[in-house]
Amino acid sequence: MKIGEQIRQVRKAQGLTLRQVAQKVGLTPGAISQIECDRSNPSIGTLKAIADALGITMGSLFDTVHPAGSLVVHPSQRKVLSPRRGITYHLLTPDLNGRIEFILSEYQVGATTGGAHYTHPGEECGLVLQGRLELQVGDETFVLKTGDSIRFDCSVPHHLTNVGKSILRCIWAVSPPSF
Secondary structure (H helix, E strand, O other), rough: OOOOHHHHHHHOOOOOHHHHHHHOOOOOOOHHHHOOOOOOOOOHHHHHHHHHHHHHHHHHHOOOOOOOOOOOOOOOEOOOOOEEEEEEEEOOOOOOOOOOOEEEEEEOOOOOOOOOOEEEOEEEEEEEEEEEEEEEEEOOOEEEEHHHHHHEEOOOEEEEEEEEOOOOOEEEEEEEOOO
16 A cells, blocks of 8 residues: 555544644645645655654554564565655564664665655664765764764754765664654
8 A cells, every 4th residue: 555545544544634634734735635645755754744643653654564573574574665756665673663663775866855854753873885875964964975874863853865876775773763
């Protein structure tokens, strides 16, 4: 199921109108409708705001194929989310019930988490496996290349972009889980 369909299902199950969700998120009802119809490509920040407005995590929008109770996640069992064109997240932990989430992210050339910076509680550590990452954290901008790592406070507004000439692959650890 696509992200927009999942958002619509949750919204309707909660008895919320497009207008009510739009007011909570700060968008128009038409913009929410476009997202629900998968005609619009929301930024990570917008997707997080919608999830917050619905009282769910972004991780709940993952397609779930992982057997309950298992500690091991095989590649074919990873929960996958593509919140924007050119970005794919693979959840490497079995679920988001522990104290940390572990994610493999892939960004196509030029892909970005969106125009707006976003925040969430906790701390984040990242390792660039391949490519070049531009990460803005507050007023600072960092350019990381293959092998570089970073740690930062997620409550500081942040934003990332693949500024390389090939795919960007990163591993992220976030505590507490907020996806």
